[in-house]
Amino acid sequence: MSYALNEVEATAKRATRGAGYDWGLAEEAAKATRWLCAQGLDGAAVLASLLEAGYAADLSAHVPQDLQAEWKAAVPLCPLGTGATLSDCAAQLKSAPLAIGLLSQPAMILPFAALTARQLGTCVTIVSDGFQAVTDGAALQCEGVLPETAARLTIRAAGSLSNPYPTRTRAEPEEAAWAVLNRYAHKTYAPATEESRRLGAGAGLSDND
Template sequence: MKSFSEIDTISKRASRALGYSWGISEEIGKNIRLLEMFGLNGIKNFNAYCSVFKKRKFQNIALIAKKNYSKTSPFCPITTGVNFLDQVTILEELTDLEFQNVGFPLLFLPFVSRASEIIGKKIFLKLDNREFLLNFNQSIFTNFLNNEIIDNSKIINIKFLTNKDSFTDNEWKNLLNLSHETFVDESEELKKSAAGAGLTDND
Protein backbone atom coordinates (compact mmCIF):
# COMPACT_ATOMS: atom_id res chain seq x y z
CA MET A 1 0.00 0.00 0.00
CA LYS A 2 1.25 3.46 -0.84
CA SER A 3 1.58 5.91 2.02
CA PHE A 4 -0.21 9.26 1.86
CA SER A 5 3.16 10.95 1.85
CA GLU A 6 4.08 9.05 -1.33
CA ILE A 7 0.71 9.92 -2.88
CA ASP A 8 1.29 13.61 -2.12
CA THR A 9 4.85 13.64 -3.48
CA ILE A 10 4.13 11.72 -6.67
CA SER A 11 1.00 13.72 -7.47
CA LYS A 12 2.91 16.95 -6.92
CA ARG A 13 5.73 15.89 -9.21
CA ALA A 14 3.35 14.55 -11.87
CA SER A 15 1.50 17.88 -11.86
CA ARG A 16 4.75 19.73 -12.31
CA ALA A 17 5.58 17.43 -15.22
CA LEU A 18 2.27 18.43 -16.84
CA GLY A 19 3.44 22.03 -16.71
CA TYR A 20 1.68 23.36 -13.61
CA SER A 21 3.59 25.84 -11.48
CA TRP A 22 5.22 24.52 -8.31
CA GLY A 23 2.62 26.30 -6.19
CA ILE A 24 -0.30 24.66 -7.98
CA SER A 25 1.51 21.34 -7.99
CA GLU A 26 1.76 21.59 -4.22
CA GLU A 27 -2.01 22.15 -4.08
CA ILE A 28 -2.64 19.12 -6.27
CA GLY A 29 -0.38 16.92 -4.14
CA LYS A 30 -2.29 17.90 -1.00
CA ASN A 31 -5.63 17.41 -2.77
CA ILE A 32 -5.01 13.93 -4.12
CA ARG A 33 -3.80 12.92 -0.68
CA LEU A 34 -6.96 14.39 0.79
CA LEU A 35 -9.22 12.51 -1.62
CA GLU A 36 -7.47 9.24 -0.87
CA MET A 37 -7.68 9.88 2.88
CA PHE A 38 -11.41 10.47 2.56
CA GLY A 39 -11.73 7.20 0.65
CA LEU A 40 -12.32 8.77 -2.77
CA ASN A 41 -10.39 7.78 -5.86
CA GLY A 42 -7.91 10.61 -6.16
CA ILE A 43 -5.11 8.73 -7.89
CA LYS A 44 -7.43 6.99 -10.37
CA ASN A 45 -9.08 10.24 -11.42
CA PHE A 46 -5.86 12.22 -11.47
CA ASN A 47 -4.16 9.56 -13.57
CA ALA A 48 -7.06 9.65 -16.04
CA TYR A 49 -6.83 13.44 -16.16
CA CYS A 50 -3.05 13.32 -16.74
CA SER A 51 -3.42 10.82 -19.56
CA VAL A 52 -5.74 13.09 -21.57
CA PHE A 53 -4.23 16.39 -20.43
CA LYS A 54 -2.25 17.02 -23.59
CA LYS A 55 -4.87 15.68 -26.00
CA ARG A 56 -7.98 17.23 -24.58
CA LYS A 57 -8.55 20.95 -24.43
CA PHE A 58 -9.70 22.33 -21.10
CA GLN A 59 -11.17 25.74 -20.54
CA ASN A 60 -9.53 27.87 -17.88
CA ILE A 61 -11.52 30.07 -15.63
CA ALA A 62 -10.11 33.12 -13.86
CA LEU A 63 -12.91 34.91 -12.07
CA ILE A 64 -15.67 32.66 -10.85
CA ALA A 65 -19.25 33.91 -11.14
CA LYS A 66 -22.59 32.69 -9.83
CA LYS A 67 -23.14 30.73 -13.02
CA ASN A 68 -20.19 29.41 -14.99
CA TYR A 69 -20.85 27.82 -18.35
CA SER A 70 -18.47 26.41 -20.88
CA LYS A 71 -20.22 25.35 -24.05
CA THR A 72 -17.13 24.19 -25.94
CA SER A 73 -14.41 22.47 -23.96
CA PRO A 74 -14.88 21.48 -20.32
CA PHE A 75 -13.56 23.59 -17.48
CA CYS A 76 -10.22 22.46 -16.11
CA PRO A 77 -10.86 21.08 -12.58
CA ILE A 78 -7.51 22.33 -11.35
CA THR A 79 -7.63 25.97 -12.40
CA THR A 80 -11.31 26.11 -11.51
CA GLY A 81 -10.47 24.64 -8.12
CA VAL A 82 -7.49 26.91 -7.45
CA ASN A 83 -9.53 29.98 -8.30
CA PHE A 84 -12.46 28.76 -6.26
CA LEU A 85 -10.16 28.35 -3.27
CA ASP A 86 -8.53 31.74 -3.77
CA GLN A 87 -11.84 33.56 -4.23
CA VAL A 88 -13.98 31.68 -1.73
CA THR A 89 -14.31 34.52 0.79
CA ILE A 90 -16.02 36.55 -1.96
CA LEU A 91 -17.89 33.64 -3.48
CA GLU A 92 -19.61 32.62 -0.25
CA GLU A 93 -21.65 35.80 -0.45
CA LEU A 94 -23.30 34.41 -3.58
CA THR A 95 -24.79 31.59 -1.45
CA ASP A 96 -24.90 29.14 -4.34
CA LEU A 97 -22.96 28.60 -7.55
CA GLU A 98 -23.37 26.57 -10.69
CA PHE A 99 -20.73 25.14 -13.00
CA GLN A 100 -21.67 23.52 -16.26
CA ASN A 101 -19.28 21.16 -17.99
CA VAL A 102 -16.32 20.53 -15.68
CA GLY A 103 -13.76 17.91 -16.68
CA PHE A 104 -12.73 15.32 -14.08
CA PRO A 105 -14.84 17.02 -11.41
CA LEU A 106 -13.63 14.80 -8.57
CA LEU A 107 -10.33 16.71 -8.78
CA PHE A 108 -12.28 19.91 -8.13
CA LEU A 109 -13.83 18.48 -4.96
CA PRO A 110 -10.85 18.80 -2.54
CA PHE A 111 -10.50 22.49 -3.34
CA VAL A 112 -14.11 22.95 -2.24
CA SER A 113 -13.50 20.82 0.83
CA ARG A 114 -10.56 23.01 1.83
CA ALA A 115 -12.60 26.13 1.12
CA SER A 116 -15.19 24.83 3.59
CA GLU A 117 -12.52 24.93 6.30
CA ILE A 118 -11.31 28.40 5.30
CA ILE A 119 -14.75 30.03 5.51
CA GLY A 120 -15.90 27.89 8.44
CA LYS A 121 -19.06 26.73 6.69
CA LYS A 122 -20.24 23.36 5.47
CA ILE A 123 -20.64 23.20 1.71
CA PHE A 124 -23.11 21.03 -0.15
CA LEU A 125 -21.95 20.00 -3.61
CA LYS A 126 -24.08 18.17 -6.14
CA LEU A 127 -22.25 16.65 -9.06
CA ASP A 128 -25.01 15.54 -11.44
CA ASN A 129 -26.72 12.86 -9.29
CA ARG A 130 -23.89 12.46 -6.79
CA GLU A 131 -24.09 14.38 -3.53
CA PHE A 132 -21.28 15.48 -1.26
CA LEU A 133 -21.48 17.24 2.10
CA LEU A 134 -18.12 18.85 2.82
CA ASN A 135 -17.61 19.27 6.55
CA PHE A 136 -14.92 21.88 7.19
CA ASN A 137 -12.38 19.65 5.45
CA GLN A 138 -12.66 17.21 8.36
CA SER A 139 -14.84 14.71 6.52
CA ILE A 140 -16.86 14.24 3.35
CA PHE A 141 -20.31 12.68 3.54
CA THR A 142 -21.43 11.30 0.19
CA ASN A 143 -23.69 8.87 -1.68
CA PHE A 144 -20.89 8.28 -4.20
CA LEU A 145 -19.20 5.08 -3.18
CA ASN A 146 -18.01 3.35 -6.32
CA ASN A 147 -14.65 3.35 -8.04
CA GLU A 148 -15.63 5.03 -11.25
CA ILE A 149 -13.59 7.68 -12.94
CA ILE A 150 -15.80 10.69 -13.58
CA ASP A 151 -14.41 12.33 -16.68
CA ASN A 152 -17.06 15.01 -16.96
CA SER A 153 -19.98 16.55 -15.14
CA LYS A 154 -22.95 18.24 -16.75
CA ILE A 155 -23.76 20.38 -13.76
CA ILE A 156 -22.11 21.04 -10.44
CA ASN A 157 -24.20 22.92 -7.87
CA ILE A 158 -22.49 24.36 -4.86
CA LYS A 159 -24.34 25.65 -1.84
CA PHE A 160 -22.68 27.40 1.10
CA LEU A 161 -24.63 26.24 4.13
CA THR A 162 -25.44 28.66 6.90
CA ASN A 163 -24.04 27.71 10.27
CA LYS A 164 -27.09 26.64 12.19
CA ASP A 165 -28.16 23.85 14.51
CA SER A 166 -29.28 20.63 12.87
CA PHE A 167 -31.76 19.94 15.70
CA THR A 168 -34.82 21.54 17.28
CA ASP A 169 -34.84 23.56 20.52
CA ASN A 170 -36.92 20.83 22.07
CA GLU A 171 -34.41 18.13 21.26
CA TRP A 172 -31.67 20.24 22.81
CA LYS A 173 -33.77 20.97 25.88
CA ASN A 174 -34.38 17.26 26.44
CA LEU A 175 -30.66 16.53 26.46
CA LEU A 176 -29.95 19.57 28.61
CA ASN A 177 -32.42 18.40 31.23
CA LEU A 178 -30.93 14.94 31.14
CA SER A 179 -27.44 16.37 31.62
CA HIS A 180 -28.66 18.29 34.69
CA GLU A 181 -29.30 14.95 36.36
CA THR A 182 -25.55 14.68 36.89
CA PHE A 183 -25.62 17.80 39.12
CA VAL A 184 -26.20 17.98 42.88
CA ASP A 185 -29.02 20.11 44.27
CA GLU A 186 -27.38 22.52 46.69
CA SER A 187 -28.80 22.95 50.19
CA GLU A 188 -28.52 26.37 51.88
CA GLU A 189 -25.58 25.01 53.88
CA LEU A 190 -23.80 23.79 50.76
CA LYS A 191 -24.35 27.13 49.04
CA LYS A 192 -22.36 28.74 51.86
CA SER A 193 -19.60 26.20 52.28
CA ALA A 194 -18.98 24.48 48.96
CA ALA A 195 -18.15 27.46 46.77
CA GLY A 196 -14.50 28.46 46.50
CA ALA A 197 -15.17 32.18 46.15
CA GLY A 198 -16.44 34.46 48.92
CA LEU A 199 -20.15 35.03 49.30
CA THR A 200 -19.69 38.75 48.91
CA ASP A 201 -17.20 40.25 46.54
CA ASN A 202 -17.55 43.78 47.78
CA ASP A 203 -14.64 43.71 50.17
Protein backbone atom coordinates in the same frame (compact mmCIF):
# COMPACT_ATOMS: atom_id res chain seq x y z
CA MET B 1 0.12 -2.00 -3.31
CA SER B 2 -0.33 0.25 -0.31
CA TYR B 3 1.41 3.62 -0.09
CA ALA B 4 1.84 6.17 2.66
CA LEU B 5 -0.05 9.39 2.04
CA ASN B 6 3.24 11.30 2.07
CA GLU B 7 4.44 9.17 -0.85
CA VAL B 8 1.19 9.71 -2.71
CA GLU B 9 1.49 13.46 -2.23
CA ALA B 10 5.12 13.57 -3.40
CA THR B 11 4.41 11.43 -6.47
CA ALA B 12 1.30 13.43 -7.35
CA LYS B 13 3.26 16.70 -7.15
CA ARG B 14 6.00 15.51 -9.48
CA ALA B 15 3.50 13.90 -11.85
CA THR B 16 1.44 17.07 -12.16
CA ARG B 17 4.55 19.12 -12.81
CA GLY B 18 5.75 16.53 -15.31
CA ALA B 19 2.42 16.84 -17.13
CA GLY B 20 3.08 20.54 -17.68
CA TYR B 21 1.36 22.34 -14.80
CA ASP B 22 3.35 24.95 -12.88
CA TRP B 23 4.75 24.06 -9.47
CA GLY B 24 2.04 26.03 -7.66
CA LEU B 25 -0.80 24.01 -9.17
CA ALA B 26 1.29 20.86 -8.84
CA GLU B 27 1.43 21.44 -5.10
CA GLU B 28 -2.32 22.04 -4.98
CA ALA B 29 -2.92 18.86 -6.99
CA ALA B 30 -0.71 16.88 -4.62
CA LYS B 31 -2.59 18.08 -1.55
CA ALA B 32 -5.92 17.41 -3.26
CA THR B 33 -4.89 13.89 -4.28
CA ARG B 34 -3.74 13.15 -0.75
CA TRP B 35 -7.01 14.48 0.69
CA LEU B 36 -9.08 12.26 -1.61
CA CYS B 37 -7.02 9.21 -0.66
CA ALA B 38 -7.44 10.05 3.04
CA GLN B 39 -11.20 9.95 2.47
CA GLY B 40 -10.95 6.47 0.95
CA LEU B 41 -11.29 7.59 -2.67
CA ASP B 42 -8.72 6.75 -5.33
CA GLY B 43 -7.26 10.21 -5.76
CA ALA B 44 -4.37 8.79 -7.77
CA ALA B 45 -6.76 7.44 -10.40
CA VAL B 46 -8.61 10.77 -10.55
CA LEU B 47 -5.36 12.68 -11.03
CA ALA B 48 -4.01 10.18 -13.57
CA SER B 49 -7.13 10.55 -15.73
CA LEU B 50 -6.91 14.32 -15.49
CA LEU B 51 -3.24 14.45 -16.49
CA GLU B 52 -3.89 12.19 -19.46
CA ALA B 53 -6.43 14.76 -20.73
CA GLY B 54 -3.55 17.13 -21.45
CA TYR B 55 -5.20 20.35 -20.25
CA ALA B 56 -1.91 21.81 -19.07
CA ALA B 57 -0.90 22.49 -22.68
CA ASP B 58 -3.56 25.21 -22.91
CA LEU B 59 -4.72 25.70 -19.33
CA SER B 60 -6.08 29.22 -19.89
CA ALA B 61 -8.80 27.73 -22.10
CA HIS B 62 -9.81 25.26 -19.38
CA VAL B 63 -10.50 27.70 -16.53
CA PRO B 64 -13.66 29.77 -15.90
CA GLN B 65 -13.88 32.62 -18.38
CA ASP B 66 -16.39 34.71 -16.39
CA LEU B 67 -16.57 34.71 -12.59
CA GLN B 68 -19.70 36.86 -12.43
CA ALA B 69 -22.07 34.22 -13.82
CA GLU B 70 -21.94 30.44 -14.25
CA TRP B 71 -18.32 29.33 -14.36
CA LYS B 72 -17.72 27.74 -17.73
CA ALA B 73 -15.55 27.73 -20.83
CA ALA B 74 -15.87 26.66 -24.45
CA VAL B 75 -14.11 23.40 -23.51
CA PRO B 76 -14.24 21.23 -20.35
CA LEU B 77 -12.97 22.97 -17.25
CA CYS B 78 -9.88 21.66 -15.49
CA PRO B 79 -10.68 21.00 -11.80
CA LEU B 80 -7.21 22.14 -10.72
CA GLY B 81 -7.45 25.61 -12.23
CA THR B 82 -11.13 25.82 -11.33
CA GLY B 83 -10.49 24.58 -7.81
CA ALA B 84 -7.76 27.14 -7.23
CA THR B 85 -10.18 29.84 -8.37
CA LEU B 86 -12.83 28.48 -6.02
CA SER B 87 -10.42 28.81 -3.10
CA ASP B 88 -9.76 32.43 -4.05
CA CYS B 89 -13.48 33.19 -4.39
CA ALA B 90 -14.73 31.29 -1.32
CA ALA B 91 -16.46 34.37 0.10
CA GLN B 92 -18.87 34.39 -2.86
CA LEU B 93 -20.60 31.33 -1.44
CA LYS B 94 -21.80 33.38 1.52
CA SER B 95 -24.25 35.24 -0.70
CA ALA B 96 -25.24 32.67 -3.35
CA PRO B 97 -24.52 29.15 -4.61
CA LEU B 98 -21.95 28.73 -7.35
CA ALA B 99 -22.80 27.00 -10.64
CA ILE B 100 -19.98 25.42 -12.63
CA GLY B 101 -20.40 24.30 -16.22
CA LEU B 102 -18.85 21.29 -17.94
CA LEU B 103 -16.17 20.07 -15.51
CA SER B 104 -13.69 17.27 -16.06
CA GLN B 105 -12.95 14.86 -13.19
CA PRO B 106 -15.33 16.53 -10.71
CA ALA B 107 -14.00 14.40 -7.84
CA MET B 108 -10.90 16.63 -7.92
CA ILE B 109 -13.02 19.66 -7.01
CA LEU B 110 -13.97 18.09 -3.66
CA PRO B 111 -10.68 18.88 -1.87
CA PHE B 112 -10.97 22.50 -2.97
CA ALA B 113 -14.54 22.56 -1.67
CA ALA B 114 -13.15 21.23 1.62
CA LEU B 115 -10.64 24.09 1.71
CA THR B 116 -13.52 26.50 1.10
CA ALA B 117 -15.44 24.92 3.97
CA ARG B 118 -12.49 25.50 6.29
CA GLN B 119 -12.20 29.10 5.14
CA LEU B 120 -15.91 29.77 5.73
CA GLY B 121 -16.22 27.70 8.90
CA THR B 122 -19.26 25.84 7.56
CA CYS B 123 -20.17 22.73 5.60
CA VAL B 124 -20.11 22.93 1.81
CA THR B 125 -22.37 20.84 -0.40
CA ILE B 126 -21.52 19.84 -3.96
CA VAL B 127 -24.31 18.56 -6.22
CA SER B 128 -24.33 17.24 -9.78
CA ASP B 129 -26.63 14.91 -11.68
CA GLY B 130 -26.96 11.74 -9.59
CA PHE B 131 -24.35 12.80 -7.04
CA GLN B 132 -24.08 14.81 -3.84
CA ALA B 133 -21.19 15.40 -1.46
CA VAL B 134 -20.89 17.29 1.80
CA THR B 135 -17.67 18.29 3.53
CA ASP B 136 -16.83 20.28 6.62
CA GLY B 137 -13.25 20.63 5.48
CA ALA B 138 -11.91 17.58 7.28
CA ALA B 139 -14.46 14.85 6.56
CA LEU B 140 -16.47 13.88 3.48
CA GLN B 141 -19.83 12.25 2.89
CA CYS B 142 -20.94 11.21 -0.62
CA GLU B 143 -24.08 9.80 -2.20
CA GLY B 144 -24.10 8.45 -5.73
CA VAL B 145 -21.21 8.03 -8.14
CA LEU B 146 -19.16 10.89 -9.53
CA PRO B 147 -18.94 10.79 -13.33
CA GLU B 148 -15.80 11.34 -15.39
CA THR B 149 -17.32 14.65 -16.47
CA ALA B 150 -20.07 16.70 -14.83
CA ALA B 151 -22.28 18.71 -17.17
CA ARG B 152 -23.17 21.05 -14.32
CA LEU B 153 -22.07 21.30 -10.72
CA THR B 154 -23.58 23.40 -7.95
CA ILE B 155 -21.64 24.34 -4.82
CA ARG B 156 -23.25 26.01 -1.83
CA ALA B 157 -22.32 26.85 1.74
CA ALA B 158 -24.79 24.56 3.50
CA GLY B 159 -25.38 20.99 4.61
CA SER B 160 -24.46 18.67 7.44
CA LEU B 161 -22.51 15.44 7.91
CA SER B 162 -24.45 12.46 9.20
CA ASN B 163 -22.34 9.55 7.95
CA PRO B 164 -18.87 10.71 6.87
CA TYR B 165 -16.32 8.36 5.36
CA PRO B 166 -13.77 6.93 7.80
CA THR B 167 -10.39 8.54 7.20
CA ARG B 168 -7.44 6.51 5.95
CA THR B 169 -3.73 6.77 6.65
CA ARG B 170 -2.62 4.85 3.55
CA ALA B 171 -3.72 4.66 -0.07
CA GLU B 172 -4.20 1.70 -2.40
CA PRO B 173 -4.29 3.21 -5.90
CA GLU B 174 -5.04 1.25 -9.02
CA GLU B 175 -1.78 -0.09 -10.42
CA ALA B 176 -2.43 1.39 -13.86
CA ALA B 177 -3.13 4.83 -12.38
CA TRP B 178 -0.02 4.68 -10.20
CA ALA B 179 2.04 3.79 -13.26
CA VAL B 180 0.66 6.83 -15.09
CA LEU B 181 1.66 9.12 -12.22
CA ASN B 182 5.15 7.68 -12.14
CA ARG B 183 5.49 8.08 -15.90
CA TYR B 184 4.75 11.79 -15.64
CA ALA B 185 6.83 12.14 -12.47
CA HIS B 186 9.91 10.78 -14.27
CA LYS B 187 9.73 13.71 -16.67
CA THR B 188 10.85 15.96 -13.82
CA TYR B 189 14.05 14.03 -13.20
CA ALA B 190 17.21 15.47 -14.69
CA PRO B 191 18.88 13.13 -17.19
CA ALA B 192 22.10 11.53 -16.04
CA THR B 193 25.31 13.15 -17.20
CA GLU B 194 28.78 11.67 -17.40
CA GLU B 195 29.75 13.65 -14.30
CA SER B 196 26.69 12.57 -12.30
CA ARG B 197 27.35 8.95 -13.20
CA ARG B 198 31.00 9.34 -12.18
CA LEU B 199 30.04 10.88 -8.84
CA GLY B 200 27.11 8.57 -8.25
CA ALA B 201 28.04 5.11 -7.13
CA GLY B 202 31.33 3.61 -5.92
CA ALA B 203 34.69 4.76 -7.20
CA GLY B 204 33.43 5.44 -10.70
CA LEU B 205 36.23 5.71 -13.24
CA SER B 206 39.00 6.02 -10.69
CA ASP B 207 40.11 3.76 -7.87
CA ASN B 208 42.22 5.30 -5.15
CA ASP B 209 42.29 2.23 -2.90
